[in-house]
Amino acid sequence: MVMGRSPREKVAIVALKSVNWASRISRRGAGTVAGGRVGLRIAPTLLDSLARGRTIIVVSGTNGKTTTTALCVAGWGGDVTTNRTGANMPAGHVAALAGSSSEKVVLEADEAWLADVVRSANPKVVVLLNLSRDQLDRANEVRQMAERWRQCFTASENSKVLVVANANDPLVVYAASGAPNVSWCDVATNWTLDAQSCPRCTLPLRHTQNSWSCSCGLAKPASITTTLNGELYVGAETSALSLSLPGEFNRGNAAMAATALALVEVTLEESLPRMKAVTGVAGRYTVRSWNEHRVRLLLAKNPAGFDALLTTVPPGTSDVWIAINANIADGRDPAWLYDVAFEKLAGHHVWCFGDRRLDLATRLDYAGVAFHIVDDPKNLRVAQEPVNLLANYTAFQDWMARSEPC
Numbered sequence: 001m002v003m004g005r006s007p008r009e010k011v012a013i014v015a016l017k018s019v020n021w022a023s024r025i026s027r028r029g030a031g032t033v034a035g036g037r038v039g040l041r042i043a044p045t046l047l048d049s050l051a052r053g054r055t056i057i058v059v060s061g062t063n064g065k066t067t068t069t070a071l072c073v074a075g076w077g078g079d080v081t082t083n084r085t086g087a088n089m090p091a092g093h094v095a096a097l098a099g100s101s102s103e104k105v106v107l108e109a110d111e112a113w114l115a116d117v118v119r120s121a122n123p124k125v126v127v128l129l130n131l132s133r134d135q136l137d138r139a140n141e142v143r144q145m146a147e148r149w150r151q152c153f154t155a156s157e158n159s160k161v162l163v164v165a166n167a168n169d170p171l172v173v174y175a176a177s178g179a180p181n182v183s184w185c186d187v188a189t190n191w192t193l194d195a196q197s198c199p200r201c202t203l204p205l206r207h208t209q210n211s212w213s214c215s216c217g218l219a220k221p222a223s224i225t226t227t228l229n230g231e232l233y234v235g236a237e238t239s240a241l242s243l244s245l246p247g248e249f250n251r252g253n254a255a256m257a258a259t260a261l262a263l264v265e266v267t268l269e270e271s272l273p274r275m276k277a278v279t280g281v282a283g284r285y286t287v288r289s290w291n292e293h294r295v296r297l298l299l300a301k302n303p304a305g306f307d308a309l310l311t312t313v314p315p316g317t318s319d320v321w322i323a324i325n326a327n328i329a330d331g332r333d334p335a336w337l338y339d340v341a342f343e344k345l346a347g348h349h350v351w352c353f354g355d356r357r358l359d360l361a362t363r364l365d366y367a368g369v370a371f372h373i374v375d376d377p378k379n380l381r382v383a384q385e386p387v388n389l390l391a392n393y394t395a396f397q398d399w400m401a402r403s404e405p406c
């Protein structure tokens with residue numbers, strides 16, 4: 001595979017590995033992004049070179065991309081290269097590819113970098129999960145993102161890419177419908193607030209129970225490859241779908257992962273049992289121990305993600321802990337809390353903490369949900385275990401560090 005690599009690219013790979021080695025030795029982290037940046041600085045074509053000759057699946061979307069990437073890796077089986085640390089921009093991709101020579105590759109890609117990754121890595125399959133508002137203080141408005149994706153998939157040099165796309169997300173359909181080869185997936189999408197008007201003509205969309213359409217002609221695609229209806233149908237294959245991960249949204253993620261894997265000749269019979277073995281993804285969904293309590297860690301970073309996770313909280317009066325920070329990685333503006341349907345938590349015992357606990361408490365007050373505010377997590381009380389803890393990005397990292405595997 002080294003064949004065809006330029007001297008500059010070879011030097012870049014050595015530099016990348018050296019930086020990552022130094023980073024690990026000095027305990028400053030895995031160093032994947034630092035090494036990747038150095039490598040790309042020396043050889044801007046490094047991703048193209050490292051990707052050549054491999055079979056690559058790229059996964060992108062606002063929510064679920066880390067989980068879907070993990071399901072693709074597990075479902076494929078054997079030695080699969082992936083950017084496990086969630087370093088989902090090109091620096092992370094080159095670090096992952098330089099660290100393994102496996103022919104099978106699954107890469108999670110940040111939405112804003114998808115077009116660059118497709119151009120450089122020349123993937124066989126691209127999975128487009130969903131698009132919704134996320135960190136609007138620093139990210140693109142979601143319609144601009146759909147437009148950039150569309151330009152990527154209508155470009156003639158990307159015409160061989162096999163696209164797996166969510167047929168129930170109008171923004172994804174608009175983005176993917178320019179691609180020549182699309183496998184449309186009819187999977188549940190309960191967040192439609194970012195697609196009230198047509199991404200093509202801006203007129204209001206008509207949403208019905210199982211479909212959507214616009215008078216301009218943009219509509220839910222009629223030719224569906226994958227359906228999740230109790231059972232999973234992918235093309236001519238049918239199978240029961242049983243996962244260890246919770247939530248209907250994860251069943252949708254698994255259905256799309258299985259569709260992508262079918263395009264690289266992995267059958268449902270092979271992929272689904274392997275996916276069932278996935279019980280957590282980088283700590284998410286796992287029950288961990290903290291102060292002798294069992295706590296299920298759930299990561300939600302934006303309104304659509306929060307709404308999906310709230311469906312996994314059982315009805316009743318259980319304890320729900322919510323930790324909200326507003327560091328750079330979270331987005332500095334917590335106004336997005338007003339887009340989350342916290343009203344669903346009425347009746348539960350909700351505890352607010354994290355740096356922006358007062359913003360959260362104000363939002364819960366408007367939602368009519370009773371709450372406690374704690375300045376120090378040591379003051380949290382537990383009536384029923386495991387308690388569900390919903391946290392946004394850096395708050396989740398705090399709790400991963402604070403808790404231990406059970």
Ligand SMILES: [Zn+2]
Nearest residue numbers: 198201214216
């Ligand atoms: Zn329209």
